[in-house]
Amino acid sequence: MLIVITRTGGFAGRERTGSADTHCRPDGAELERLAERALSAEAPSAGRPVADGFFYSVHIDGKVIELRDPDLTDEQRRLIEAVLGEGA
Template sequence: MRIQVTRDGGAAGGEHRAALDTEGRPDAPHIHALAREVLSSGTRTVTFGVPGGFHYAITVDGRGTVHCTEPQLTDGQRDLIALVLTQGR
């Protein structure tokens, strides 16, 4: 599974992209469960949160993109976003 996260907004307004491939990872089942949760909890339309907050676009295997914003992130969204942005390329 390939998961891509794009973060934009924030105080500086910059964009950060990262992608994570779960193939061969021992934690892949956990990541897949997070991805399924995020796909079901996000919205398909771009939304905007609070001024200065981040907006995230999450794409799983190129099957469509869901959007979420701070501070309304679920725990699953927060965990998946953090994982991809810290360990992805």
């Protein structure tokens, strides 16, 4: 499974992209589980955008979901952290 995440927004407005091929990682099975849950999760009710908040474009094997802080599920946050290599 190929997972590509692009983060935009934030205070500096810088874009960051990370990717993970689950077949090449020791935590691949866990990432696949998180990705499947992230895709199937109901979108939280959209509140007001947060100033300097992050927006995420998550591409998982041809499917795309758009997410934003602070409206992330725990699985979505863990997936983002694992693929981008930092806290979401």
